[in-house]
Amino acid sequence: MDLRSLNRPVVRPLAQLFTTLRLTRTPLITQRGHKTTSRTKRALKIPPHDSFLPSRAAPFPAADTIIYNPPSSEASPAHTPFVFLPPNDPRRSALLRIRQTAAAEEANKPINGESTTTEDDNLPPMMKYKRRTPRYNVTEEDVENIRLLRAEDPITWSVSKLAAKFDCSEVFIKMVAPASKEHSKWLQEKMEKKKARWGHIRTQAREERKMRAEMLYRGEL
Known part of the structure; x- marks a missing residue:
C-alpha cells in the first residue's frame, strides 16, 4: 500500500479543522465588555464641549454668558434670509416694517439717561389670580361675639364655624380671636x-x- 494513501485521510480532517477555526475567528483571549450599568455610565461620561462652557476671557466676576448651541437639524423653509426673499413676498414687507419700527424706537431713546416712560411701565406685570374684594361687613359687636364664643367653647365654635357664621375669612377669625x-x-x-x-x-x-x-x-x- 502506498504511503500517500495512508496520510491523505489524516491530512484532510486536519485541514478541514483549521479551515473551520479560521472562519469562526474565535478569540483566544477573553475580552470583557460593558455589560453593567455602572460601566456603561462610566464609558459615556464624556466632558462637555468647549462651546457649552461659559467664556473665561473676561476677568472674574464677569457678566452672565448666554450659550447658544442649537442641535443640528434641517433648515426650515420658514427661515428664509431677507436677501433671498422674492420682491412680491409678504414677508419682505413685514420685515421692512419691523426694521423701521425698531429704528424709530432706537431714535426716540433718551440720551442722558432720562426716562420717558411712566412708572407703570417700570412695574412688573400684574399677577393673574382670583382677587376678592374686601367687604368690611364685620362690626365691633361681631368681633366681641367672636371672642366670647371662642373663649367659651373653642371646640364647638371652631375657626371654620365662626367664619361661616359671621361671613368672613378664617384668617380674620384667627387674628381677632386667637386660640x-x-x-x-x-x-x-x-x-x-x-x-x-x-x-x-x-x-x-x-x-x-x-x-x-x-x-x-x-x-x-
Missing part, C-alpha cells in the same frame, strides 16, 4: 396621638413633604 394656650396644647396633643398611629410610609411621606416645602421657601426648587 388660648390650653386649646393650643390640646390640639397639639391630639395631633401627636394621630401621628402615633401613622405607619413608616406615611411618616416618611410627611417628612419629605415638609423638606420640600422648606426647600421651596429657600428657593432651591
Whole structure:
C-alpha cells in the first residue's frame, strides 16, 4: 500500500479543522465588555464641549454668558434670509416694517439717561389670580361675639364655624380671636396621638413633604 494513501485521510480532517477555526475567528483571549450599568455610565461620561462652557476671557466676576448651541437639524423653509426673499413676498414687507419700527424706537431713546416712560411701565406685570374684594361687613359687636364664643367653647365654635357664621375669612377669625394656650396644647396633643398611629410610609411621606416645602421657601426648587 502506498504511503500517500495512508496520510491523505489524516491530512484532510486536519485541514478541514483549521479551515473551520479560521472562519469562526474565535478569540483566544477573553475580552470583557460593558455589560453593567455602572460601566456603561462610566464609558459615556464624556466632558462637555468647549462651546457649552461659559467664556473665561473676561476677568472674574464677569457678566452672565448666554450659550447658544442649537442641535443640528434641517433648515426650515420658514427661515428664509431677507436677501433671498422674492420682491412680491409678504414677508419682505413685514420685515421692512419691523426694521423701521425698531429704528424709530432706537431714535426716540433718551440720551442722558432720562426716562420717558411712566412708572407703570417700570412695574412688573400684574399677577393673574382670583382677587376678592374686601367687604368690611364685620362690626365691633361681631368681633366681641367672636371672642366670647371662642373663649367659651373653642371646640364647638371652631375657626371654620365662626367664619361661616359671621361671613368672613378664617384668617380674620384667627387674628381677632386667637386660640388660648390650653386649646393650643390640646390640639397639639391630639395631633401627636394621630401621628402615633401613622405607619413608616406615611411618616416618611410627611417628612419629605415638609423638606420640600422648606426647600421651596429657600428657593432651591
